[in-house]
Structure formats: C-alpha cells, structure tokens
Amino acid sequence: MVKGVILVKSPKKLIAAKLNKINFVSQSFPVKGQFDAVAIVEVQNLVQIKDVTTEIQKINGVERTETMLEVQ
Numbered sequence: 001m002v003k004g005v006i007l008v009k010s011p012k013k014l015i016a017a018k019l020n021k022i023n024f025v026s027q028s029f030p031v032k033g034q035f036d037a038v039a040i041v042e043v044q045n046l047v048q049i050k051d052v053t054t055e056i057q058k059i060n061g062v063e064r065t066e067t068m069l070e071v072q
Helices: 015-019 046-057
Strands: 002-009 025-030 037-043 064-069
Touching: 002 046, 015 025, 015 037, 037 046, 046 064
Parallel strands: none
Antiparallel strands: 002 037, 002 064, 025 037
C-alpha cells in the first residue's frame, strides 16, 4: 500500500468536493495557504499515484499539484 498527499492549487470553489469523486482519493478538504485543497490518496503502487495526479490535473481550474509520499 502506498499512501500520499496531493496538494492542489485551484481558485475554483468546491475543488475539494471534486477531488473526493476521484478513485483512490480517500479524503479531501480545503486548506488556506499556498494551496487550496489536499487529497489523501491510498493506492497499491506508484504508477497509480501518477494516474491519480494526472486525473486531478485534468480537472478544470487546477493550476498545479504537488505530491508527497509516505516514507516508511
């Protein structure tokens, strides 16, 4: 199991709700600061993390993402 956090920059309201609809996103919520939302992701391998990030980047209004992986 690979766990990660994807930070999302998007001026669109309700971006966190859109993130929740993506496969493998277990939780998402809006935040204040440099990014506007966080998506918590749980997948089986690193390829799936890339796929989830790519899907998030396709959402209208997403300006950029940054992905961090859990280190064990």
